[in-house]
Amino acid sequence: MDNELTIGFYGAAGEVTGSRHLVSAGGSRVLLDCGLFQGHRQESQDKSRNIPFPPESLGAVVLSHAHIDHSGSLPLLYKKGAEAPLWCTPASRELIALMLKDSARLQEADARFYNKIHADEGLTISPLYDEQDVERCLSHLRTHDFGSPFAAAPGVSVSFHNAGHVLGSAMVQLDVPVRGGKRRILFTGDLGRRGSLLMRPPAPPQGVDTLLIESTYGGRSHSPLDGLSEGFAAVIRRVLLEKGKLLIPSFALERTQEIVYLLEKLRREHGVPPIPLYVDSPMAVEITNIFDKSLDDPGFTSSFRAYAAKTGDDPFGLETIHYVRTKEESQALNDKPGPMIILSASGMCEGGRILHHLRNNIGKDTTTILFVGHQASGTLGRRLQEGAKKAKIFGLEHEVWAKVETMPGLSSHADREDILAFIAAMDPKPRRIFLVHGDPEEQEALAGSLEAAGVRGVARPKFGEVAALD
Numbered sequence: 001m002d003n004e005l006t007i008g009f010y011g012a013a014g015e016v017t018g019s020r021h022l023v024s025a026g027g028s029r030v031l032l033d034c035g036l037f038q039g040h041r042q043e044s045q046d047k048s049r050n051i052p053f054p055p056e057s058l059g060a061v062v063l064s065h066a067h068i069d070h071s072g073s074l075p076l077l078y079k080k081g082a083e084a085p086l087w088c089t090p091a092s093r094e095l096i097a098l099m100l101k102d103s104a105r106l107q108e109a110d111a112r113f114y115n116k117i118h119a120d121e122g123l124t125i126s127p128l129y130d131e132q133d134v135e136r137c138l139s140h141l142r143t144h145d146f147g148s149p150f151a152a153a154p155g156v157s158v159s160f161h162n163a164g165h166v167l168g169s170a171m172v173q174l175d176v177p178v179r180g181g182k183r184r185i186l187f188t189g190d191l192g193r194r195g196s197l198l199m200r201p202p203a204p205p206q207g208v209d210t211l212l213i214e215s216t217y218g219g220r221s222h223s224p225l226d227g228l229s230e231g232f233a234a235v236i237r238r239v240l241l242e243k244g245k246l247l248i249p250s251f252a253l254e255r256t257q258e259i260v261y262l263l264e265k266l267r268r269e270h271g272v273p274p275i276p277l278y279v280d281s282p283m284a285v286e287i288t289n290i291f292d293k294s295l296d297d298p299g300f301t302s303s304f305r306a307y308a309a310k311t312g313d314d315p316f317g318l319e320t321i322h323y324v325r326t327k328e329e330s331q332a333l334n335d336k337p338g339p340m341i342i343l344s345a346s347g348m349c350e351g352g353r354i355l356h357h358l359r360n361n362i363g364k365d366t367t368t369i370l371f372v373g374h375q376a377s378g379t380l381g382r383r384l385q386e387g388a389k390k391a392k393i394f395g396l397e398h399e400v401w402a403k404v405e406t407m408p409g410l411s412s413h414a415d416r417e418d419i420l421a422f423i424a425a426m427d428p429k430p431r432r433i434f435l436v437h438g439d440p441e442e443q444e445a446l447a448g449s450l451e452a453a454g455v456r457g458v459a460r461p462k463f464g465e466v467a468a469l470d
């Protein structure tokens, strides 16, 4: 038996998308996540397509959570020959079944559109996978609850722990035997905050030798939730006054449900007048249904569970919310006067219905675009966030007159203090810490903060690097 223990970093290394880490232990290969790369279309497609290990050699695939930058290349992996079981939590199973099918449809539509407008130049792209590939991938799914260990592959025992990031999100603990003992590896996936509205904060398991920790906001501190409520309330009051439209590009998973919950809190606790809210994303509507079915999930905070019980298990069914399903209903919003909030995907403005709302409203000074999630570099969301005065949408350039604001406090990612507190709670300290899932400047800042706190053994692996663990 090959006793060598290594970790290969094949995505989310010095960037925030394409999460893919390969653990080789005791002769087994276990892949942690298989996410889609996002950003510049051609470059990210190429990176997603290139799988730098034979998919058929995997003994298990373990998914931390359902977000597409962690799960979105799974169908491609199984299309290219993987046969291994795909492990995740029960809530993630429900979520990825929906999200991967949606991803296949989005890719097919995107390829059709790209090929049409580039036909003269002879440029074509093809989708990474189709719905059949998604079905093949889903047939390999196996679920396990938080807490108890299970044998994921020969010689590799896995346990899931609440990551506090989104519904179903897990930290993945791997226990592997090595010569003269055993090693414990912890992969945080995306790590939640200590003060999240919906999710319980993550607590680290003990006895971890090697830690792979996300670092999306490793160099920053989020504003506390109280300040956030006031900031959000101020934006809503202004939109009401201007009778404008507030566009919130939002991930369908978690952020949408969190904002619905926050609006209700603002009404109760800050006296913010009601404002019509249109949730314009079929995916968000379906995911909200999964939340409704999962209200007893152990990942939710006790205050949210108590609130949900008070509403008769219908926490997202407020009177002012309209769940938009059809394309016609979505287009009708163009002619409807404000004030209103439109919550629509995708969260980084790279596709989906948010694009047609941007096209129709970005040139009006009564419009506010509010970013509530991380915007990866190379995306339209990041360009707008950085103050672009012009934006290309569906191939046409638009002047930006809308106000653009960012509310990082709503993030479902740990900030610097959350990460430092998480590591401080680990006993003994891991001997090796690998910072993954973060832009280089965030990672550099976090590495500096960790060093100042006396934490040793911190590395920032590059794409393709393989670390040997002794």
Ligand SMILES: [Zn+2]
Pocket: 065, 067, 070, 165, 190
């Ligand atoms: Zn995530």
